[in-house]
Amino acid sequence: MNQLLRVQNFCVSSDGYGAGENQSFERPFGHADPGAMFAWAGATASWPNRTDPGGTRGIDDYFTRDFTNNIGAEIMGRNKFSPHRGPWESEEWQGWWGSEPPFHTPVFVLTHYERPSFTLSDTTFHFINADPSSVMAKARDAANGKDVRLGGGAATIREFLDADLVDTLHVAVSPIQLGGGSRLWESPEELLDRYHLETVPSPSGVTHHLFWRR
Amino acid sequence: MNQLLRVQNFCVSSDGYGAGENQSFERPFGHADPGAMFAWAGATASWPNRTDPGGTRGIDDYFTRDFTNNIGAEIMGRNKFSPHRGPWESEEWQGWWGSEPPFHTPVFVLTHYERPSFTLSDTTFHFINADPSSVMAKARDAANGKDVRLGGGAATIREFLDADLVDTLHVAVSPIQLGGGSRLWESPEELLDRYHLETVPSPSGVTHHLFWRR
Structure with a gap:
């Protein structure tokens, strides 16, 4: 069984930005x-951080509920893990996700500044x-036969696209413009030479973009 | 955690029939x-009976890959299980699905003619x-905290809808007319007093109908 590298539930603005400018601890997505x-995603029944019952069970819910489906590891960029840049000033920072991160698998953080592994709950x-290909080899081993999720941010996804390692992408395009920040693409058409594309508009306002290899 | 009763990947014609007239061993779906x-469904990468590699990974694939997701039991009507009607002439018939049925859970077959349980692989x-409510109680116990799938056919789904036991429905409406047979509905609008509805057209030609309780 082939192990895929899958981008899932990655959100970009209508002009292609995954985050805004001036990302910081106070504003992890910058001006976005x-x-x-x-x-x-937050409106769906399967959103992992949902605190009240209910939530929608339409098409958006299929995407939130597929987030963990057959995933055995995640690869993310250091800027998704942390608002810090450059060498670690301390190793106290353990990510944005509290004591129960939503990954439930090994997570490989790409960084020029290595530090010891640690475990929070089952992550x-x-x-x-x-x-990228060395990281992918490690993640594939750790995933135990399951697929690997490529978690972003935009620069990390571009790096893996450049290395031709990405098998499928699900990108949710929101009807907001950012004008600047961390860019995934100028246009989804950039990927059409290598990928099939289906676009699925949702009543929530986003348009789900589904890519898979030709 | 609430255990849902979910209809998934149930296919009907544009005029609402899940199967045609004159169902038989030779023609399990009658004239359809x-x-x-x-x-x-057969065109998707996640179709369980796929024998060649490849397959689409667009929106239809989300539905085929969700088929087993968090499902712990299935309930089906006797007419889905078997082409025979009335008392069993023999108990040799073990379903349409060969030695590896695609369910992988306990399956409860609704019938006036009980017979001993049997196991094929992990089903x-x-x-x-x-x-319906007694069957649902048994299936819920067997599902071990997971959801229960209501597998059809149309008459069985209607019976559970009448008993108000169905939490979500995914119905794939094909652009073909049957004119007669086993009917799910005159129109999906019949359910709008009790359910939200989202419709999602797919490039494959079907329109996915997603219902969840109001």
Whole structure:
């Protein structure tokens, strides 16, 4: 069974940005409003951080409920893991997700500044300074036959696209413009030479973009 | 955690029939062509009976891959299990699905004619003569905290809708007319007093109908 590298539930603005400018601890998505970009997911019944019962069970819910389906590991960029840049000033930072991260698998954080692995609940974070194909080999081993999720941000996804390692992408395009920030694409058409594309508009306002290899 | 009763990947014609007239061993869907009604699912990468590699990974694939997701038991009507009607002439018939049925859970077959349970691979078939809410109670116990799938056919789904036991429905409506047979609905609008509805057209030609309780 082939193990895929899958981008899932990655949110971008209508002009292709996954996050805004000036990302910081106070504003992890920079000038972008994450509430607006992720509202489609937060409204669904399967959203992992849901605190009240209910939630929608339409098409958006299929995407939130597929997030963990047959995934055995995640690869993410250091800027998704942390608001810090450059060498670690301390190793106290353990990610944005509290004591119960939503990954439930090994997570490989790409960084020039390695640090010891640690475990929170059923998620173990590893820090690795290597090229995309070496990281993919490690993640594939750790995934135990399951697929690997490529978690972003935009620069990390572009790096793996450049190395031709990405098998499928699900990108949720929101009807908001950011004008600047961390860019995934100028246009989804950039990928059409290598991928099939289906676009699925949702009543929530986002348009789901589904890519798979030709 | 609430255990849902979910209809999934149930296929009907544009005029609402889940199967045609004159169902038999030779023609399990009667005068309907199952190839035409299920083509959308058979083309996807996650179709369980796929023998060649490849397959689409667009929106239709989300539905085929969700088929087993968090499902712990199935309830089906006797006419889905078997082409025979009335008392069993023999108990040799073990379903349409060969030695590896695609269910992988306990399956409860609603019938007036009970017979002993049997197991094929990781699927166990039970035969039960009871009203919908009693069957649902048994299936919920067997599902071990997971959801229960309501597998059809149309008459069985209607029976559970009448008993108000169905939480979500995914119905794939094909652009073919049957004119007669086993009917799910005159129109999907019949359910709008009790359910939200989203419709999602697919490039394959089917329109996915997603219902969840108001």
